[in-house]
Amino acid sequence: ELKVEQNPLxxxxxxxxxxxxxxxxxxxxxxxxWYRQDPxxxxxxxxxxxxxxxxxxxxxxxxxxxxxxxxxxxHITAAVHDLSATYFCAVATGNQFYFGTGTSLTVIx
Amino acid sequence: xxxxxxxxxxxxxxxGKKLTVTCSQNMxxxxxxWYRQDPxxxxxxxYYSMNVEVxxxxxxxxxxxxxxxxxxxxxxxxxxxxxNQTSLYFCASRPTTSAGIYNxxxxxxxxxxxxx
Numbered sequence: 001e002l003k004v005e006q007n008p009l010x011x012x013x014x015x016x017x018x019x020x021x022x023x024x025x026x027x028x029x030x031x032x033x034w035y036r037q038d039p040x041x042x043x044x045x046x047x048x049x050x051x052x053x054x055x056x057x058x059x060x061x062x063x064x065x066x067x068x069x070x071x072x073x074x075h076i077t078a079a080v081h082d083l084s085a086t087y088f089c090a091v092a093t094g095n096q097f098y099f100g101t102g103t104s105l106t107v108i109x
Numbered sequence: 110x111x112x113x114x115x116x117x118x119x120x121x122x123x124x125g126k127k128l129t130v131t132c133s134q135n136m137x138x139x140x141x142x143w144y145r146q147d148p149x150x151x152x153x154x155x156y157y158s159m160n161v162e163v164x165x166x167x168x169x170x171x172x173x174x175x176x177x178x179x180x181x182x183x184x185x186x187x188x189x190x191x192x193n194q195t196s197l198y199f200c201a202s203r204p205t206t207s208a209g210i211y212n213x214x215x216x217x218x219x220x221x222x223x224x225x
Contacts, residue, residue, distance in 0.1 A: 001168070004151075033213065042199065043152075045213035088151060095140065095159060096167060097214075099151035 002027050004091050006100035013079050014108050021103045023072040023089035032072045033090040034063050037102070043088065046074075079107045111136045113217035115200050121223045122190055130185045130220050132200030139205040141183040142167070142214070143175065145196040152199065158183055159205065190224040197221050 003026040013019050023032070034046040047056045049065035049072060056063050060083065062075045072089055084107045090099045113134045122128055134141065142157035144167075154167030158177040172194055174186040183202075187194060198221075201214040 006151075009149075042218050043201075043216045045215075048213055090152070095157055095165070097142070097144075097152075097154050098168065099144075099153070101149060101151040 002029070002091060002093060002096075002098045004089060004098050004100040006089055006103050008103060009101060010104050010106075012106045012108060013076075015080055016078050018078065019076050021074040021076075021087055021089075021105075023074070023091075023100055025070050025072075025091045025098070027070075027093070029067070029070075029091040029093050031092050032065055033092065033097075034072070034074055035088045035090065037086045037088065039085075046087075076105070079105075081107045081109060083107050111215070113200055113202055113215050115198075115217040115220050117220060118218060119221050121225065123225050124191055125189050128187050128190060128222075130187075130198060130200075130222070132183045132185065132217060133181050134183075134200075134202040134215070135181065136202060136204070136215065137180065138202035138215075139180070140214075141177065141200065141202045143173070143183070143185045144199045144201065145169065145194075146199060146219075147196050155185070155198075187222075190222075192224045195222060195224045 005024045032049045035043040047063040052067040054065045060077045065072045086102045086104045088102045139160045143155040144152040146152045153169045156175040158164045200217040203214040
């Protein structure tokens with residue numbers, strides 16, 4: 001069974017600061033996803049990463065993938081309050097998806 | 110509007126009383142899936158379907174059934190619910206054509222189920 005570990009589980013950061021969320025997974029995967037979930041809401045897709053060295057950026061968020069290390073990172077640059085949410089990584093093998101436990105991010109003014 | 114819908118959004122029931130949570134998508138997606146979300150555990154896949162009449166178990170299928178008689182619908186059935194099935198359930202869909210095989214999943218709004 002594929003296991004996905006995210007850390008940290010909780011992250012409180014000040015506006016304007018940078019930080020990184022880590023996602024480790026246990027076996028070879030086809031692709032890796034990052035999602036955002038606001039309280040009481042559904043999941044919103046942020047990034048899909050398909051190959052080793054893939055990097056994608058959207059606004060203040062940048063995701064990268066190292067398939068050899070089985071590691072993906074979600075880097076937050078100059079955080080703003082609107083980024084407060086829970087972030088999940090998910091790893092797919094074939095048609096099955098395995099999610100991390102999520103990182104609850106709070107950005108403090 | 111392209112969307113995944115779930116009904117009901119909230120449900121409180123008692124142990125052993127059969128229930129069905131419906132899921133429907135209007136995007137003509139081949140792939141549909143059910144997940145449950147529990148605090149500290151993230152989302153776990155229950156069942157998925159590659160197309161009509163094709164379903165397969167995910168990570169936590171025990172206590173659940175699904176069917177895919179039409180492409181747009183993928184109901185989740187709990188024949189004898191138990192308190193440990195109290196959770197937040199999400200349905201999702203995505204295309205699986207060769208051009209879109211790596212496409213993102215679109216999630217429904219969620220169904221919060223409480224089993225007493």
